[in-house]
Each structure stands twice: as C-alpha cells, then as structure tokens.
C-alpha cells in the first residue's frame with residue numbers, strides 16, 4: 001500500500017527542518033506532489049477566500065499598475081490579481097511550484113518565476129503598487145520571520161498597498177509552544193509589517209470556514 005500523502009508531506013517538512021534547512025522542504029514537497037507522492041496542504045486550487053473578499057470589497061483597478069505575489073505557489077492567487085488588470089508577477093523559491101503554476105495557467109498574463117524572498121532582484125525594491133503575502137512568513141521558523149517581514153515590506157512602492165493574510169496566534173502563546181510549520185503570526189508580528197511610511201490601515205480577524213478554531217488575519221497597509 002502506498003503511504004498516506006499527508007504523512008509524506010509532514011515527513012518532508014520535518015526532514016528538512018531537522019537539517020536546519022528551513023526552506024528546502026518546499027521544493028521537495030512540490031516535486032513529490034507533481035509525481036503524485038504527496039499533497040501540498042495549502043494548495044486550494046482556487047484563490048484564498050480572504051483575498052477574494054478583499055478584491056470584491058476594494059475593487060482595485062490594476063490598469064497601469066504592478067503587483068507581486070510573494071510565495072505564489074501554484075499561482076491561484078496571482079491569477080485573481082492579474083484578472084484585475086495588474087501587471088502581475090508571482091514568485092516562489094520552489095522551481096517545481098513555478099513549473100506547476102505554468103502548467104496550471106498556460107495562457108496566463110502573469111509572470112511566474114523562481115526567486116528567494118531573502119534575496120530578491122534589486123529592481124523589486126519598493127517597486128510594486130500591490131504586494132500580496134499569503135502564508136509565506138508563517139511557513140518560516142519564528143527566528144526568520146522578522147527578516148522575512150522586512151523583506152516583504154521593502155517590495156511595496158510609494159503609494160502602494162500591501163495585503164497580508166496569515167493564521168493568527170494569541171500574543172500570550174510563547175514561541176516555544178508553537179510546533180510549526182506553520183508558525184502563526186501574533187498581533188505584534190502583524191503590526192511589525194509597518195514602518196515610518198508604511199501604515200496599517202485595516203486589520204480583521206476571522207475564523208477559518210474549514211476549522212472555526214483557527215483564526216486568520218487579513219491586514220492591509222498603505223505606503224505614503
């Protein structure tokens with residue numbers, strides 16, 4: 001009998017984290033999933049509901065504007081963003097995720113490419129009118145999150161919007177008690193996506209439809 005794909009997914013993550021390789025498991029997981037040997041637990045086959053809600057409420061017009069989807073995975077969120085008219089780029093550290101994004105959306109106008117949030121192309125610095133970050137920071141160990149958050153914020157252009165969607169953690173739950181991945185974000189972590197010229201303009205918390213005990217943040221920021 002073949003192994004349960006969920007078990008395989010968890011083992012792939014654990015092996016990489018135990019080797020002190022906090023991002024290597026993403027490629028291993030997407031590659032195994034492409035071969036049918038694992039499932040990618042967050043791959044919904046559609047855009048995230050909270051991103052869809054934001055798009056429906058804000059009705060952004062992306063004509064003549066640029067958007068960047070961080071840790072874009074197999075592309076479903078980037079497809080929603082490109083449909084609003086943004087010149088959209090989705091990037092991921094995993095080459096197999098990007099290959100799957102190309103396969104899933106062969107006629108897409110979005111650009112999918114391999115890049116590392118910790119070492120992005122220099123010309124991405126404060127370059128995007130809309131930056132969408134869903135579940136990438138929380139997929140990284142807590143010690144790496146402050147740097148990852150800083151990297152995300154440095155992608156937002158003057159006048160640009162940052163949208164962050166993440167699982168929520170109560171502030172009184174200590175780091176040591178969180179057995180990630182994922183490592184959900186505290187309110188303090190969500191507030192730390194700000195800076196002197198990058199302001200938190202809306203913060204919502206809502207239960208996950210799949211499991212109401214899991215709370216998610218939807219945070220919107222605006223750069224002066």
Ligand SMILES: C[S@@+](CC[C@H](N)C(=O)[O-])C[C@H]1O[C@@H](n2cnc3c(N)ncnc32)[C@H](O)[C@@H]1O
Pocket residue numbers: 023026027042043044048070071072073074091092093094097115116117118133134135136139
């Ligand atoms: C939990 S998944 C979320 C994927 C997607 N945003 C979603 O919500 O379906 C985290 C994603 O971030 C990517 N990732 C992790 N570390 C990264 C890094 N340093 N640079 C770029 N992508 C990264 C992973 O490969 C993975 O696709």
